[in-house]
Amino acid sequence: MTIKAVIFDIGGVCVGSPMAGIHRYEEQHGLPRNYINVAIVQQGEHGAFQKLERGEVKLVEFYRDFGLQLSHPSNKEHYKAYLAKSGKVVPTSIPDVSVDGKELFTTMMSETARLDPDIFLAIQKLKESGKFVLAALTNNFDLPEDDLKEAEAMGASAGIELRKLFDFFIESRLIGLRKPDPKIYQYACKTIGIQPQEAIFLDDIGINLRSAHKLGMNTIQVKMGGSKEAVKQLEALTGLDLHSKIASKI
Structure with a gap:
């Protein structure tokens, strides 16, 4: 055709690519490579990032929820599962993660300029x-x-x-x-x-x-x-x- x-x-x-911004944020804050992206994807269609892109939430609300969701301890297990599926070494423990939603998103989107x-x-x-x-x-x-x-x-x-x-x-x-x-x-x-x-x-x-x-x-x-x-x-x-x-x- x-x-x-x-x-x-x-x-x-x-x-x-916003992904380059994610990697930069991870490096700056000592987070494991791809930890944030795995956490974003894991939120599914009800995640803050997904809602933002459908126009369902405003930035101020998004920043708060984005940070809270990516800082949740449950993301550690999802990340371990990702490593195992990728054939990579899985650590016995991962330190607590704290993500500033606004700082991360600003870093991501700065790449799109x-x-x-x-x-x-x-x-x-x-x-x-x-x-x-x-x-x-x-x-x-x-x-x-x-x-x-x-x-x-x-x-x-x-x-x-x-x-x-x-x-x-x-x-x-x-x-x-x-x-x-x-x-x-x-x-x-x-x-x-x-x-x-x-x-x-x-x-x-x-x-x-x-x-x-x-x-x-x-x-x-x-x-x-x-x-x-x-x-x-x-x-x-x-x-x-x-x-x-x-x-x-x-």
Whole structure:
């Protein structure tokens, strides 16, 4: 089937990855690698992070609940199970963990203030070609309206720059759905006016890609630090040169 649309995740694809911020926070506070991510995932769809991305809670409430949930002792056992499943050494005990929800989230989102140059150029080239509908499909949240400095630190400017290039900008916070729920991909395809098989979807998170692939979408994983390889895969699917710089127009 002919490809008609290219759909991009934002955080970790078009801009820096919040996961890099998580790792930085863990290093700064002496926490085990991936402890926080395991704890976030373990909260399920009722976790503070998940609720924030569906637009169900405001930041102030989120900061409090986020910190409390990630500091809960039950996360230690989940982390041990993760290590065992990964074939890694499981410690007999893990010290108590205390997470400042606001500090962690600010550290995570500071990574998204940086546009990825390879992906950004690829989007510009796709736009220039006029051959594809371009869309963003992002799990996001309401930026602070009363603190411009805080909003800027969370990537506000990068988001504004990207919005100019997309024909559709689909946000979890506005529609009450978040990836990897299959309904959000169905919503995106209906909004764009395509079938899943007519789309290429780029994301950095495996579970999001697997859910999209099950519906028939063509998927590309953008691994941390691997945007150049992702662009090569996108070139193969679109038949376009997406890495040569755009000539200046005089």
